Amino acid sequence: MRELTIFAKDRVGLLADIAEMMGKNGINIEFLSGEAVAGIAVLHMTFSDELAAASLLEKAGFTVISSEILVLKIPNKPGEIGRISRMLSDEGINIQNIYFMGEKERHGFFAVKVDRYEDAKKILKKYVSNRKIMGIG
Structure with missing residues (x-):
């Protein structure tokens, strides 16, 4: 199974923006863990379509790392x-x-x-x- 780790500047509405982006593109968020440290948000997420999710996130300017878990x-x-x-x-x-x-x-x-x-x-x-x-x- 693969997870995407997403790095972004922590801000109000960050998760809402990501979740809405996925929903509008028919991608389900299956699992989610996240935290913010020193102004940086780190989200660990799995999706129904990892490749499509990674592409959308990268196009939106997020730093994304895909890892096997x-x-x-x-x-x-x-x-x-x-x-x-x-x-x-x-x-x-x-x-x-x-x-x-x-x-x-x-x-x-x-x-x-x-x-x-x-x-x-x-x-x-x-x-x-x-x-x-x-x-x-």
């Missing part, structure tokens, strides 16, 4: 995030971004961006999922 299905119980984080850490893999996507059947779904995607995918193979399991895509 893992979707992990993790049992919803104490210690599981620690276990998975340690598995990656022990192999020298850095977690660059993580956010909660939702819950289904007592499992949490998390989007995880790492510095060594293929290695992380192998290490976490029993947890790797996809958005179809969540009813999307």
Whole structure:
């Protein structure tokens, strides 16, 4: 699964502008995480059509980076995030971004961006999922 990371000057209405642009072009925002730090907004988003979304955002002047992310299905119980984080850490893999996507059947779904995607995918193979399991895509 791919996510777009969008960088922009933080301002009132930024998310509204992006969301309306996508809606007018028939592109669904599937997942979203964002924050503003020191006047810069950083949005992590997945879309129903990542290529079209990236094209629209770039034409509108946004800085956009496309990255492969893992979707992990993790049992919803104490210690599981620690276990998975340690598995990656022990192999020298850095977690660059993580956010909660939702819950289904007592499992949490998390989007995880790492510095060594293929290695992380192998290490976490029993947890790797996809958005179809969540009813999307």
